[in-house]
Amino acid sequence: MGGSAPLDRSVIEQIVRGIVGSQVSDVLRSPSSGTCPCKAAKSSSEAPKPEAPKLVVSISARHVHLSDADVETLFGKGYKLTPMKELYQKGFFAAKETVMVVGPERRRMLPTVRILGPTRKQSQVELAFTDTISLGITAPVRQSGKLAGTPGCVLVGPAGVVELREGVIRAERHAHMNPEETKFYGVKDGDRMNLRIDSPCPMLFEGVLVREDPAVRLEVHLDTDEGNASDIDHASKIELFK
Numbered sequence: 001m002g003g004s005a006p007l008d009r010s011v012i013e014q015i016v017r018g019i020v021g022s023q024v025s026d027v028l029r030s031p032s033s034g035t036c037p038c039k040a041a042k043s044s045s046e047a048p049k050p051e052a053p054k055l056v057v058s059i060s061a062r063h064v065h066l067s068d069a070d071v072e073t074l075f076g077k078g079y080k081l082t083p084m085k086e087l088y089q090k091g092f093f094a095a096k097e098t099v100m101v102v103g104p105e106r107r108r109m110l111p112t113v114r115i116l117g118p119t120r121k122q123s124q125v126e127l128a129f130t131d132t133i134s135l136g137i138t139a140p141v142r143q144s145g146k147l148a149g150t151p152g153c154v155l156v157g158p159a160g161v162v163e164l165r166e167g168v169i170r171a172e173r174h175a176h177m178n179p180e181e182t183k184f185y186g187v188k189d190g191d192r193m194n195l196r197i198d199s200p201c202p203m204l205f206e207g208v209l210v211r212e213d214p215a216v217r218l219e220v221h222l223d224t225d226e227g228n229a230s231d232i233d234h235a236s237k238i239e240l241f242k
């Protein structure tokens with residue numbers, strides 16, 4: 001199973017070429033990954049005293065976060081990511097660059113996975129459950145950055161290959177909030193909330209993790225499987241509550 005036997009670069013490249021030849025690219029649903037801000041808000045009709053923060057629910061398509069070192073290995077010495085599209089949270093962006101993510105046994109891959117910037121201390125790959133099936137990998141549901149014990153994968157860029165020993169996760173559904181927003185909802189960092197989506201496929205998402213940070217604004221992150229299952233693109237009303 002997996003193991004971290006060092007991989008010869010030329011071997012990987014050969015394998016990858018083989019896969020690329022045999023697999024017509026996965027259909028990229030949203031090439032810029034990142035956010036599809038379906039603004040919801042519809043502030044509850046009874047007009048609460050303090051003004052309700054604007055509720056934004058974004059679907060995070062599969063993506064990769066990279067360390068500076070891995071950017072250089074994949075794209076070349078001194079290379080810096082090129083911001084292509086700003087995300088809802090200030091300072092974050094979808095990069096122009098993508099990488100290929102190769103699964104275990106080096107048999108299957110996702111050819112163009114979007115990179116989100118800025119760079120981080122540790123590289124990380126966030127996939128929806130369906131993506132993990134495509135890749136043939138078993139990835140746990142984790143909070144971003146909590147990578148101990150998660151499976152690795154191989155990343156392939158135009159200038160090189162990175163073998164991650166860990167870092168492949170399904171991102172746990174979560175709500176970014178600043179302290180004013182947690183106060184408004186009466187929650188604190190680490191609490192769990194519910195997100196109800198009224199749509200042709202109405203759903204209640206439980207266990208939405210609250211992640212407080214003074215630098216953010218209210219935004220719930222779901223993955224593509226969750227967004228598709230609830231047909232959030234056609235939602236008529238979205239509510240976040242304890």
Ligand SMILES: [Zn+2]
Nearest residue numbers: 174176220221
């Ligand atoms: Zn998030």
